[in-house]
Amino acid sequence: MENEVTAEDKNETYVVLPAYNEATRIQPVLESIAEKGYNMVIVNDGSTDNTLDVILESKRKYPNQIHVFSLMINRGVGVATQTGFDAVLNFNPKYVVSMDSDGQHSADDLDNVIRPLVVGEAQAVIGVRPLEDMPRSRNYANSIMNFLTKIFYRVDVSDSQTGFRAITRDALDKITINATGYLISSEFIREIHDNEISFAEVPIETIYTPETQAKGTNTTAAIKILIQMIKHQF
Amino acid sequence: MLLYSLIFPIISIIAIVWFIFRYLNGKNSAVSTVLWALFWIVVSIFSLFPELSNNFARLVGITRGLDFIIILVFIVLFYTVLRLYFIIDKLQNDLNTVVKQVAIQNEITLDDEEE
Numbered sequence: 001m002e003n004e005v006t007a008e009d010k011n012e013t014y015v016v017l018p019a020y021n022e023a024t025r026i027q028p029v030l031e032s033i034a035e036k037g038y039n040m041v042i043v044n045d046g047s048t049d050n051t052l053d054v055i056l057e058s059k060r061k062y063p064n065q066i067h068v069f070s071l072m073i074n075r076g077v078g079v080a081t082q083t084g085f086d087a088v089l090n091f092n093p094k095y096v097v098s099m100d101s102d103g104q105h106s107a108d109d110l111d112n113v114i115r116p117l118v119v120g121e122a123q124a125v126i127g128v129r130p131l132e133d134m135p136r137s138r139n140y141a142n143s144i145m146n147f148l149t150k151i152f153y154r155v156d157v158s159d160s161q162t163g164f165r166a167i168t169r170d171a172l173d174k175i176t177i178n179a180t181g182y183l184i185s186s187e188f189i190r191e192i193h194d195n196e197i198s199f200a201e202v203p204i205e206t207i208y209t210p211e212t213q214a215k216g217t218n219t220t221a222a223i224k225i226l227i228q229m230i231k232h233q234f
Numbered sequence: 235m236l237l238y239s240l241i242f243p244i245i246s247i248i249a250i251v252w253f254i255f256r257y258l259n260g261k262n263s264a265v266s267t268v269l270w271a272l273f274w275i276v277v278s279i280f281s282l283f284p285e286l287s288n289n290f291a292r293l294v295g296i297t298r299g300l301d302f303i304i305i306l307v308f309i310v311l312f313y314t315v316l317r318l319y320f321i322i323d324k325l326q327n328d329l330n331t332v333v334k335q336v337a338i339q340n341e342i343t344l345d346d347e348e349e
Contacts, residue, residue, distance in 0.1 A: 043337065052342070056342070056344065059344060060344060063344065067341060068341065068342040068343075069337045069338060069340070069341055069342065070337055070340075070342055071333050071334070071337050072333060072336060072337070073333060075329075075330055075333055075334075079330050079333070079334060082330075082334060083334045083337050083338060086334065086338055087337070087338045087341070090338075090341075180326070180330060
């Protein structure tokens with residue numbers, strides 16, 4: 001099929017995974033991505049548990065597909081993702097994906113997320129979580145963040161806080177990410193919009209567990225993001 | 235002479251000398267040394283001649299001299315907090331850059347773990 005993502009496309013795709021204290025969850029995530037034939041750049045964000053050991057265990061199984069970098073202290077998901085985006089350039093990728101390492105995203109969605117890039121429909125993609133599947137508190141926070149992204153960054157998207165996103169190498173070179181925390185999601189969308197990069201939304205599956213809900217954009221994080229958005233206006 | 239008329243000028247002199255030493259050691263800029271010296275001179279003047287604050291207060295439309303001093307202190311504190319905020323923000327950014335660069339230049343290999 002013409003729209004099929006080929007093994008060569010997958011080989012030219014690098015998945016960036018920031019990881020902070022994910023020792024109990026990250027291994028199935030890494031191995032499912034490796035099984036699909038994708039390469040990975042994993043950034044250990046100064047974890048205080050044995051996340052790094054677990055990552056290296058997976059690297060032993062897939063030594064050529066897994067590349068590991070480690071921040072010596074915890075600096076937040078934004079800095080870890082920035083590190084991944086910078087480090088991935090060493091491997092000369094054609095497509096770069098970033099996704100969460102806590103198991104809330106499914107590796108089965110990778111093909112769907114990069115397909116618009118492969119067929120040339122778009123240069124950037126965000127994976128959109130169905131709002132009806134979200135727990136109420138998350139749904140509420142997410143709606144507020146979508147609204148704030150529209151107000152402050154003038155971009156209307158269905159899911160501004162998704163951590164599942166894909167971009168071509170050329171488009172990645174055009175954007176600048178400065179956010180250190182969860183603001184990165186909105187900032188990515190703003191950069192795509194401001195640099196006139198063609199973009200698409202792709203529905204993705206989201207697996208919510210008590211652990212995955214403990215992280216991500218909750219109401220407290222939403223307030224912090226709002227403060228940062230106001231600060232970025234100046 | 236009231237007690238504060240004695241204490242504040244002494245504190246001011248110590249503060250000014252301390253800022254001058256910091257400037258000579260390259261820890262303060264000339265501008266911030268001058269600004270802080272001016273601040274402590276003003277504190278000394280008001281503590282030695284408190285009635286002067288009434289004249290300054292009337293000058294800016296405030297009725298009581300004490301209110302004028304309180305507002306002045308708030309402005310100085312606000313400026314100090316704002317400066318500290320920008321300094322911390324810059325330090326955070328510098329730290330992020332260093333931490334990122336160190337990580338990127340040191341990809342972790344399986345050999346590293348075995349060593």
